[in-house]
Amino acid sequence: xxNNHLYKLSPPLKLLTWMVVITWxxxxxxxxxxxxxxxxxxxxDAFDANALTVIFGPNTKNMIGGISIVGVLVALGFGYLxxxxxxRRESIFDYxxxxxxxxxxxxxxxxxxxxxxxxxxxxxxxxxxxxxxxxNMIFGxxxxxxxxxxxxxxxxxxxxxxxxxxxxxxxxFINTVVVTTGVVSISLTVATLAAYGIARTRSxxxxxxxxxxxxxxxxxxxxxxxxxxxxxxxxxxxxKRFGVVIVLVAINQPFTIWMLRxxxxxxxxxxxxxALVDGCNRFQAFWKVIMPVMWPGVITTGLFSFLLAYNDYMxxxxxxxxxxxxxxxxxxxxxxxxxxxxDQVEAIAAAASITAPIFVMVMFFQKQLVSGLTQGAVKG
Amino acid sequence: xxxxxFLIFVLPSLFMMLIFIAVPLGMAVIQSFQxxxxxxxxxxxxxxxxxxxxxVISTMPLLDEMGKPVSKTKWVGWENYTALLEPxxxxxxxxxxxxxxxxxxxxxxxxxxxxxxxxTLFTLxxxxxxxxxxxxxxxxxxxRYRGPIIFVTLLPFVITPVIGALSIxxxxxxxxxxxxxxxxxxxSDIAVFSNAWAVEALVLFFRVWHTGPFVxxxxxxxxxxINFDSLEAAIIDGASRWERxxxxxxxxxMPLIVFVSLIHLMDAYRVFDEIIGFGAxxxxxxLQWLTFDFLMPDDTGNRSIGRASASxxxxxxxxxxxxxxxxxxxxxxxxxx
Numbered sequence: 142x143x144n145n146h147l148y149k150l151s152p153p154l155k156l157l158t159w160m161v162v163i164t165w166x167x168x169x170x171x172x173x174x175x176x177x178x179x180x181x182x183x184x185x186d187a188f189d190a191n192a193l194t195v196i197f198g199p200n201t202k203n204m205i206g207g208i209s210i211v212g213v214l215v216a217l218g219f220g221y222l223x224x225x226x227x228x229r230r231e232s233i234f235d236y237x238x239x240x241x242x243x244x245x246x247x248x249x250x251x252x253x254x255x256x257x258x259x260x261x262x263x264x265x266x267x268x269x270x271x272x273x274x275x276x277n278m279i280f281g282x283x284x285x286x287x288x289x290x291x292x293x294x295x296x297x298x299x300x301x302x303x304x305x306x307x308x309x310x311x312x313x314f315i316n317t318v319v320v321t322t323g324v325v326s327i328s329l330t331v332a333t334l335a336a337y338g339i340a341r342t343r344s345x346x347x348x349x350x351x352x353x354x355x356x357x358x359x360x361x362x363x364x365x366x367x368x369x370x371x372x373x374x375x376x377x378x379x380x381k382r383f384g385v386v387i388v389l390v391a392i393n394q395p396f397t398i399w400m401l402r403x404x405x406x407x408x409x410x411x412x413x414x415x416a417l418v419d420g421c422n423r424f425q426a427f428w429k430v431i432m433p434v435m436w437p438g439v440i441t442t443g444l445f446s447f448l449l450a451y452n453d454y455m456x457x458x459x460x461x462x463x464x465x466x467x468x469x470x471x472x473x474x475x476x477x478x479x480x481x482x483x484d485q486v487e488a489i490a491a492a493a494s495i496t497a498p499i500f501v502m503v504m505f506f507q508k509q510l511v512s513g514l515t516q517g518a519v520k521g
Numbered sequence: 522x523x524x525x526x527f528l529i530f531v532l533p534s535l536f537m538m539l540i541f542i543a544v545p546l547g548m549a550v551i552q553s554f555q556x557x558x559x560x561x562x563x564x565x566x567x568x569x570x571x572x573x574x575x576x577v578i579s580t581m582p583l584l585d586e587m588g589k590p591v592s593k594t595k596w597v598g599w600e601n602y603t604a605l606l607e608p609x610x611x612x613x614x615x616x617x618x619x620x621x622x623x624x625x626x627x628x629x630x631x632x633x634x635x636x637x638x639x640x641t642l643f644t645l646x647x648x649x650x651x652x653x654x655x656x657x658x659x660x661x662x663x664x665r666y667r668g669p670i671i672f673v674t675l676l677p678f679v680i681t682p683v684i685g686a687l688s689i690x691x692x693x694x695x696x697x698x699x700x701x702x703x704x705x706x707x708x709s710d711i712a713v714f715s716n717a718w719a720v721e722a723l724v725l726f727f728r729v730w731h732t733g734p735f736v737x738x739x740x741x742x743x744x745x746x747i748n749f750d751s752l753e754a755a756i757i758d759g760a761s762r763w764e765r766x767x768x769x770x771x772x773x774x775m776p777l778i779v780f781v782s783l784i785h786l787m788d789a790y791r792v793f794d795e796i797i798g799f800g801a802x803x804x805x806x807x808l809q810w811l812t813f814d815f816l817m818p819d820d821t822g823n824r825s826i827g828r829a830s831a832s833x834x835x836x837x838x839x840x841x842x843x844x845x846x847x848x849x850x851x852x853x854x855x856x857x858x
Contacts, residue, residue, distance in 0.1 A: 150661055155661075158661055159662070161655075162658050162659065162662065162670060165655060165674070166670065166674070168730065169673050169677050169730070169734070170673050170676060171692075172689045172692060173676060173680065173688055175688070175691070175692060175698065176688040176691065188697075190696050190698070190701035190704075190705075192702075195698065331533045331534045332534055334530045334531070334533060335530060335531040335533070335534030335535070337530055338522070338527045338528075338530025338531045339527075339531065341527075342524070342527040344524050346524075346527070347527070348855055348856065350531060351855060352848065352851065352852070352855075354538070355847065355848065356844065356848070357538060357542045359787050359840050359844045359847070360542070360546070360837075361791045361809050361812070361833065361836050361840065362809070363793070363813050363829075363833055363836070364545075364546065364549055364812070364834075364837060365542065365546070365549075366816065367548075367549045367552065367812060367826065367829045367830050368545025368546060368547070368548035368549040368552070368830075369548075370816060370826060371548070372548070387541060388541065390537065390541070391537055391540075391541030391542050394534060394542075395538070395542075398534060423522065423526045423530075427530075452681040452683075454681075454682075454683045455793060455809075455813060458813075458817075459813070459816050459817070469681055469684070472687075473797070488687075492684045492687055492688065495681060495684055496680060496684055499679055499680055499681065500676070502679070503672060503675050503676065504672070507668070507671065507672055507675065510679065511671065514735065514742075515738060515739060515742035
């Protein structure tokens with residue numbers, strides 16, 4: 142039902158609304174946009190006081206090279222292909238699931254995503270520059286066409302190469318992958334069981350469990366880490382990624398239970414009862430009847446668990462050291478030793494690298510994120 | 522569901538919460554009354570240089586067979602708390618010759634406390650206002666454009682807080698682009714990160730930028746559930762736009778505003794990431810940062826766990842106060858009837 146007419150605005154009010162929204166969008170996106178722009182420039186350009194110099198990077202263009210109008214068009218063309226593939230993802234998934242036969246669908250999907258991510262990195266960091274330099278070779282000598290193929294914006298990927306290859310940032314990336322995978326899988330398994338129990342019981346204990354979880358959710362992380370540190374050092378869990386996984390799962394548990402419970406509450410209990418009447422026991426009813434309709438809720442909650450583990454700074458900083466650190470605390474190493482301007486731009490490139498997965502996640506899961514946020518609040 | 526089945530379902534989670542939340546909490550309480558220090562011994566050593574040998578007495582930690590420093594834990598009563606709260610210096614500050622509040626805020630704990638409270642209270646109205654304005658604005662924009670707007674709006678919320686703070690810091694630090702623009706506009710030399718108030722303002726701004734989207738999403742969802750009949754009736758009765766907002770829309774989403782306020786108070790009180798991101802510890806520190814700082818090894822590799830526990834306990838006092846209204850609300854909503 143469209144009730145837009147109730148909110149219909151007079152032209153001046155409409156203009157004001159748009160101005161508010163656009164101003165906000167600029168404020169929201171500008172710091173991130175600037176982060177990415179700076180990460181592709183030589184320090185000379187990246188820290189220039191003139192905004193246009195930072196964007197177009199004349200020094201970078203002269204010393205390293207850059208991207209031409211044709212290059213931008215080629216990049217946009219590939220981007221369009223990826224977008225099209227994304228829009229038709231369901232049929233692509235189905236095709237490959239049928240192609241591989243016995244492999245479960247979600248494994249195929251994960252496999253395909255990994256391939257697409259690798260392909261995207263190769264395309265934008267290697268194929269696009271190659272194609273545009275090819276065009277430059279062919280059309281470079283022709284007067285008017287050369288304007289199209291000559292670089293107009295300086296771009297360099299050297300800081301990313303320095304961060305990922307020379308400084309071995311992939312080690313930190315692997316740590317992050319290990320920690321987030323551990324946190325998401327363990328906390329979802331444990332919390333799904335608990336939330337189902339809480340949502341379906343008439344026992345008073347469920348209420349007290351929820352209250353307890355709420356109290357635990359309010360705890361400052363530092364309080365918990367204070368309690369962990371001494372025994373962790375004592376029993377050799379300090380510096381182990383597994384220790385961090387446990388701590389983050391525990392911190393995450395109260396929140397996950399609350400969110401999953403509200404998803405379970407939306408599934409009518411008649412569904413379980415029907416399964417029970419048909420001769421399932423509780424666990425069969427849970428696993429065979431309820432879980433298949435719960436996946437959206439589990440995925441949404443998983444996203445928030447992922448964010449918590451991925452964004453954590455304090456726990457990983459205090460309980461890990463050296464090469465075992467995850468990406469976010471590792472970046473402090475960069476700005477602690479940022480002596481030269483190049484180091485600073487490398488720190489910026491590392492920061493942009495950390496942001497990229499989150500950006501992709503919002504792109505794919507915007508709806509789930511919004512539904513997760515509103516779940517607890519709107520429905521009580 | 523039978524109670525036994527229920528227990529089997531919740532047991533893993535209950536176990537985790539008890540072992541990994543309740544136990545450390547208890548540990549922290551105990552540790553706050555203890556002090557653990559490496560046992561030091563005095564050793565006489567011969568030091569020789571080309572001009573002859575002399576005996577030097579040096580202090581070094583006692584090592585056990587494994588080569589680990591031996592540490593001793595002793596009960597110290599309220600010592601950790603007094604070391605944090607420094608009652609002597611407080612009474613000194615408020616005595617005849619003392620410097621009053623200015624001197625009080627020179628003490629680490631009160632400095633952190635002052636900032637945490639200011640931060641929590643100042644960001645609250647700003648965050649609610651930003652969220653409400655955005656929700657109302659997006660709600661009156663055509664459906665077609667809402668998707669991309671919500672996408673961009675979510676970014677500050679989901680981004681890693683430390684990185685988000687860094688990205689804003691880079692706009693201002695040194696001759697960052699915004700500092701340079703401000704300098705060009707005002708024709709003066711500005712150094713943002715040497716002013717305590719500017720750093721504090723940036724930290725506040727970051728939190729509003731970061732949490733505004735969360736409030737927006739919740740309130741926007743609330744706006745979707747408004748009863749259109751009452752809005753239509755109000756229009757027929759000749760209510761102006763402002764009156765409709767004041768008497769229909771805001772009362773309808775008031776429970777949500779209360780909800781996000783409570784959540785925000787609890788979260789803002791735990792302010793930490795932005796202090797790290799902005800590197801603001803020279804100017805402003807928060808209670809969580811204080812605990813964190815005690816837990817980080819100092820130059821000799823020592824961690825003041827006792828001090829950290831005491832500061833964590835003092836932080837908890839504030840959390841408990843903030844938690845009471847949340848508990849009351851949940852109690853009324855979820856109580857088994």
